[in-house]
Amino acid sequence: MVKAGVFNTLTISRITGIGAYLDDGGDGLLLPKRFLSRQVKPGDTLNVFVYHDSENRLIATTQQPIAVVGDIALMHCVSVTSLGAFLDWGLMKDLFVPRSKQISGMRKGGDYLVKLYIDEQTGRVAATEKIESLLSNDPITVKEKEIVQLLIYRKSDIGYVTIINNLHTGVLHFNEVYRNLQIGDKLEGFIKEIKQPGNKIDVALGKPGYQRVEDETTKVLDLLHKSNGYLPYNDKSSPEDIYREFGMSKKTFKMTTGRLYKEKKIEFTESGIKLLA
Numbered sequence: 001m002v003k004a005g006v007f008n009t010l011t012i013s014r015i016t017g018i019g020a021y022l023d024d025g026g027d028g029l030l031l032p033k034r035f036l037s038r039q040v041k042p043g044d045t046l047n048v049f050v051y052h053d054s055e056n057r058l059i060a061t062t063q064q065p066i067a068v069v070g071d072i073a074l075m076h077c078v079s080v081t082s083l084g085a086f087l088d089w090g091l092m093k094d095l096f097v098p099r100s101k102q103i104s105g106m107r108k109g110g111d112y113l114v115k116l117y118i119d120e121q122t123g124r125v126a127a128t129e130k131i132e133s134l135l136s137n138d139p140i141t142v143k144e145k146e147i148v149q150l151l152i153y154r155k156s157d158i159g160y161v162t163i164i165n166n167l168h169t170g171v172l173h174f175n176e177v178y179r180n181l182q183i184g185d186k187l188e189g190f191i192k193e194i195k196q197p198g199n200k201i202d203v204a205l206g207k208p209g210y211q212r213v214e215d216e217t218t219k220v221l222d223l224l225h226k227s228n229g230y231l232p233y234n235d236k237s238s239p240e241d242i243y244r245e246f247g248m249s250k251k252t253f254k255m256t257t258g259r260l261y262k263e264k265k266i267e268f269t270e271s272g273i274k275l276l277a
Contacts, residue, residue, distance in 0.1 A: 002029060004050050004058060005069030005118055005125040012044050022048065022060055031060040052124045053093065066090040072115045072131055072151055072166050074184025077106045087114065087127060101128035113153065113184060115166070137168050137199035142191050145208045150189040152181050162189075162203055170201030177205070178243030206252065216248055216256040221265065221275070229275035234268060 002008050002024045010022035010029065020036055021028030031048060040046070048060040049068070066089055067073035075087040078094055085106035086094035097106060097114060106112055106129070114127035115134055128134075142148055142164060150172070151163040159173040160181055172181075172189070181187075193202040207215060223246070224231055233242060234257075239250040246253055257273055260266045266273050 001025070002050055002058065004052060004123065005116060006050070007047050007068065008050050008060075009045055009047050010060070012040060012042050012046065014042055015040070020046075022046065024058075029058055029060050031062070035060075035062040049091075051091065051093065056122075056124070061091060063091050067116050069116045069118055069125055070166060072113060072163055073186075074111050074113050075127070077108055077110045077112060080106060080108050087112070095125065095127050097127045097129065101126070101130055103129045111184065113151075131163075135163060135167065135169050137201060140194065140199045140201075141165070141167060142194075142201070144191050144194055146191045147207060148189055148191060148203070150187045150203060150205075152183055152185040152187070154183060164191075164201065164203065168199075168201060170203040172203050172205070176249070178239055178249055179247075206248070216246075216252060217260055219246065219248075220253075220256055220260060220273075224266070224273070224275040230269075230272060232272040234272055 002010070010024065012020045013023045013028055014021050015036075017033070018030070019033040020031045020040065022031055029050065031046065046062070048062055049065055050058055050060050053059045066075055075089070075095065077085050078088050079086045084096055084098040085102065086096055089095040095116070112129055113131065114129050115131045116125055116127050118124070119126045148164050151166075153161045153163050153169065155161070156171065159171045160177070162170050162172050164170050170191070187205055189203045189205045190208045191201060192204045194200070195202070231245070233245060233253070235254050237250070242248065242250050242253045248256070257266060257268075261268065264276060266275055
């Protein structure tokens, strides 16, 4: 069954002058000609995004939307009417936000965090700015050390409140951040700790422990090769300098260089690290 607001894998049943018709179990779902490559033929399968066009007909596209149903994303308002606002969706059609689903009234040119959903009355994809009530840590679907997708939601006194996998909220503490973050930024991170009572979640960026080190050793070695085998950074360097040069926390830097030292790939000097041949 074809679902609106998400990607569907469908088979081409026939090709006409206006495009390809994909097998939807009925008369066929149109993929307009401008989205067809010359190589496709009947019987081929395509991964397409499905949504309603301006005449309320389901239509397919190979364009990549900014978000799909269930996603929370930062989107730009392109117009406002008496009924609601329209956001740039990355498609030929904009995404509608009913006035009742706005918090304080959207304005053209503004950027807003919204969640995409299927409107029960129309069956169309719409968006809501009222996402707080849609987030909960009870029940919880993640565990400590699990790699997750993070979305920066807002700032608090202790760090950034993040949305985890579009479902939960957690805190990314300021001492875990060595870069400028903006509301709406999407990042990979992991569950650092789940505190009881209340399933309060602390998160961190990157990957946990030595999974992170596995990724970073190659980066350090590459930078050393590009710098003639020497870099003026060690455990005495500031966290800010390390993040600016390597894109990692000082803790991760120390774990990574410690591993490279044990593997006899680098040596420590008074002022930095040196590549061993």
